[in-house]
Amino acid sequence: MSQTITIDPVTRLEGHGKITIQLNGEGEVEDAHFHVTQVRGFEKFAEGRPFYEMPSLMARICGICPVSHLIASARACEAIMSVRIPRTAAQLRRMLNLAQMVQSHALSFFYLASPDLLLGMESDPAARHIFGVVAAKPELGRAGIGLRRFGQHIIELLGKKRIHPGWVVPGGVTEPLEASKRDEILAMLPEAYANIQLALAAYKQIADTFRHEIEVFANFQSNYMSLINEDESIEFTVGALRVIDSSGNILEDGILADGFSDLIGEAVEPYSYTKFAYLKSLGYPAGSYRVGPLARLNIAKTMGTPLAEKELAEFKQLASGPVQSSFHYHHARLIEILYGIEKIELILADPLILDKHVRAFAGVNRLEGAGQAEAPRGTLNHHYKVDENGLITWANLVIATGQNNNAMNRGVLQAARHYVKDGKFTEGALNRVEAVIRTFDPCLSCSTHAFGQMPLVLTLLSHNGEVVDRVIR
Amino acid sequence: MNDAVEVKTLIIDEQEVSARRGQTILEVARENGIQIPTLCSLDGLSSVGACRMCLVEIKGSNKLLPACVATVYEGMEVTTNSERLQKYRRNILELLFAERNHICSVCVSNGHCELQTLGQQHGLTHVRLPYRNPDLHVDASHERFTVDHNRCVLCTRCVRVCAEIEGAHIWDVKGRGIDSIVITDLNQPWGESACTRCGKCVQVCPTGALFDKSKVGADHPKYPDFLPFLNMMREAQ
Numbered sequence: 001m002s003q004t005i006t007i008d009p010v011t012r013l014e015g016h017g018k019i020t021i022q023l024n025g026e027g028e029v030e031d032a033h034f035h036v037t038q039v040r041g042f043e044k045f046a047e048g049r050p051f052y053e054m055p056s057l058m059a060r061i062c063g064i065c066p067v068s069h070l071i072a073s074a075r076a077c078e079a080i081m082s083v084r085i086p087r088t089a090a091q092l093r094r095m096l097n098l099a100q101m102v103q104s105h106a107l108s109f110f111y112l113a114s115p116d117l118l119l120g121m122e123s124d125p126a127a128r129h130i131f132g133v134v135a136a137k138p139e140l141g142r143a144g145i146g147l148r149r150f151g152q153h154i155i156e157l158l159g160k161k162r163i164h165p166g167w168v169v170p171g172g173v174t175e176p177l178e179a180s181k182r183d184e185i186l187a188m189l190p191e192a193y194a195n196i197q198l199a200l201a202a203y204k205q206i207a208d209t210f211r212h213e214i215e216v217f218a219n220f221q222s223n224y225m226s227l228i229n230e231d232e233s234i235e236f237t238v239g240a241l242r243v244i245d246s247s248g249n250i251l252e253d254g255i256l257a258d259g260f261s262d263l264i265g266e267a268v269e270p271y272s273y274t275k276f277a278y279l280k281s282l283g284y285p286a287g288s289y290r291v292g293p294l295a296r297l298n299i300a301k302t303m304g305t306p307l308a309e310k311e312l313a314e315f316k317q318l319a320s321g322p323v324q325s326s327f328h329y330h331h332a333r334l335i336e337i338l339y340g341i342e343k344i345e346l347i348l349a350d351p352l353i354l355d356k357h358v359r360a361f362a363g364v365n366r367l368e369g370a371g372q373a374e375a376p377r378g379t380l381n382h383h384y385k386v387d388e389n390g391l392i393t394w395a396n397l398v399i400a401t402g403q404n405n406n407a408m409n410r411g412v413l414q415a416a417r418h419y420v421k422d423g424k425f426t427e428g429a430l431n432r433v434e435a436v437i438r439t440f441d442p443c444l445s446c447s448t449h450a451f452g453q454m455p456l457v458l459t460l461l462s463h464n465g466e467v468v469d470r471v472i473r
Numbered sequence: 474m475n476d477a478v479e480v481k482t483l484i485i486d487e488q489e490v491s492a493r494r495g496q497t498i499l500e501v502a503r504e505n506g507i508q509i510p511t512l513c514s515l516d517g518l519s520s521v522g523a524c525r526m527c528l529v530e531i532k533g534s535n536k537l538l539p540a541c542v543a544t545v546y547e548g549m550e551v552t553t554n555s556e557r558l559q560k561y562r563r564n565i566l567e568l569l570f571a572e573r574n575h576i577c578s579v580c581v582s583n584g585h586c587e588l589q590t591l592g593q594q595h596g597l598t599h600v601r602l603p604y605r606n607p608d609l610h611v612d613a614s615h616e617r618f619t620v621d622h623n624r625c626v627l628c629t630r631c632v633r634v635c636a637e638i639e640g641a642h643i644w645d646v647k648g649r650g651i652d653s654i655v656i657t658d659l660n661q662p663w664g665e666s667a668c669t670r671c672g673k674c675v676q677v678c679p680t681g682a683l684f685d686k687s688k689v690g691a692d693h694p695k696y697p698d699f700l701p702f703l704n705m706m707r708e709a710q
Contacts (some may be wrong), residue, residue, distance in 0.1 A: 048610065048611060049611065050611060050613050050619055050621075052686065053579065053689060055689070055691065056579050057579045060578060062577060069487060164578070166689075169689050172691065334674070361687055363616070363686070370667075389612075389613040389614050389664075390613050391613055414568045438501070
């Protein structure tokens with residue numbers, strides 16, 4: 001008798017999703033799917049709106065990574081305007097994007113993932129949350145909260161608001177940086193360095209105890225894609241895309257935002273509202289790939305900052321070619337936080353950062369434009385078409401989670417096959433299946449929600465839909 | 474009561490005040506530091522009493538009067554703030570919010586909007602009426618400005634400032650009742666109209682319906698305070 005196990009909703013993720021595990025007559029896992037259960041409609045209701053409104057409209061997609069949407073959207077608008085923004089504006093945006101990456105990664109690692117990592121996959125679910133971490137490892141809990149505050153406070157200093165700052169606009173930013181704000185950010189750096197070093201040391205200590213998880217948490221060969229600079233250093237805000245295969249060979253290189261739609265197709269599966277991105281040259285699903293911290297560190301040859309450079313060298317020792325297990329997303333995330341802090345310090349050292357020329361003005365000079373950036377979770381592409389008056393006639397957004405979708409589904413299946421035995425599930429086993437998804441830090445609804453409000457319901461269904469077992473966490 | 478007397482004495486909110494003949498309740502209240510909420514009214518423009526936010530109670534009358542157009546008389550007793558008035562004002566705001574598509578979070582006027590401010594001042598946390606969600610267009614044909622009818626409250630400030638101050642009378646209102654909409658020229662695209670590009674209509678618009686294309690991302694404060702000065706300078710000439 002075949003059965004279905006449902007995990008609905010999946011907890012400690014940004015947004016709403018569920019997992020179903022299909023068992024065959026022998027009680028073995030036959031298939032597993034990760035469903036994203038809501039539709040948002042941003043591409044549709046953008047139609048008819050003025051293009052210069054897009055950054056602030058599109059930033060509303062996500063309360064965690066609004067800055068990435070702001071930047072990708074503003075860059076698409078700048079393609080329509082045919083302008084190159086002032087250098088200082090570009091550097092200020094870069095700093096804003098890095099600050100967001102730091103806070104988002106801190107959220108993912110400390111608030112969402114660290115309860116599993118620091119307290120254990122099998123630990124009591126009632127205490128397996130950030131407050132449990134703070135109780136058990138107060139110094140690490142404080143470090144996580146401190147890093148999140150560091151990133152959020154920089155966003156607030158630059159953009160006036162922590163969430164959805166209106167500061168990034170087509171053409172640059174609305175206001176230059178004041179010296180007093182620069183000094184305030186500089187003063188926060190020592191504590192941020194201490195916090196991330198503490199977290200990196202703690203992670204490396206415990207990483208070995210997760211050998212089994214590393215083996216089965218979406219550990220397979222795949223292609224990878226991320227932005228990279230001409231000198232092959234990591235990049236989040238400008239640069240061009242590179243795609244490598246599972247051995248590290250370059251498949252595509254130098255792809256700018258307007259070439260993205262030639263490169264990438266989007267497939268649809270009936271069980272999820274999130275599309276499945278793939279490389280057109282390889283087809284679907286063979287052309288599936290991974291994006292995000294793991295992809296970025298697999299592709300970058302150098303970080304360009306001294307401390308992160310050392311960490312990258314250590315990270316690359318994890319495998320002979322690209323690092324394949326998604327468990328290592330956690331490690332990559334911490335290295336990127338370190339990079340972000342170092343890079344912010346470098347940007348602030350530039351005397352031109354206080355320059356007053358931070359915005360270019362122009363109207364519609366092209367009827368189509370695309371922009372890309374690295375969101376914390378991976379590559380993000382915004383593509384718009386406008387009429388002569390600049391009203392949007394068509395919009396397409398390809399977000400990181402869609403690009404990781406195939407890998408997440410494969411990862412869930414891989415972990416389910418390993419942990420669900422004889423048609424039985426234990427709490428710890430199902431937590432591990434969820435934890436596979438958490439390594440990707442997907443942004444499902446792209447919206448913040450209150451911590452601990454969603455119950456986790458596990459349902460075991462027989463082949464004809466009868467509820468055989470039900471557990472509410 | 475003798476209308477020939479130039480000075481009228483009356484009571485507003487239990488405060489004895491004096492006024493000149495022909496003054497409106499709103500003018501007298503403001504002169505005496507009594508605030509009455511307004512939306513369509515603007516210093517320097519004629520009053521039309523359209524929005525009904527400034528409704529006040531007059532002792533001896535069951536009818537509520539708009540303070541911006543009702544003139545004072547001797548012995549008048551006015552109440553500008555009561556539970557009944559608060560309720561009506563909230564109802565008016567709910568009707569305005571439900572009528573078109575007011576999405577503060579993504580509006581250029583977020584934080585600088587008179588409608589939003591009134592909503593906050595009146596404790597408007599919910600709109601109990603079903604939203605109409607009309608399908609209204611955006612006219613971005615003008616080289617400098619955009620009109621988004623989704624955010625228009627039909628206060629007609631743009632119509633009045635264009636006709637009375639600029640003297641161009643490009644703006645007007647088309648249709649009746651719920652179908653009313655502000656238009657440029659005889660319903661031509663704004664960019665093709667005889668607009669003088671002065672931008673006064675944008676500055677007096679209380680919401681984000683009229684906005685400057687270079688102002689995006691909620692960085693669009695408006696400065697309508699120039700109107701009384703313009704009038705003063707013209708009268709002096």
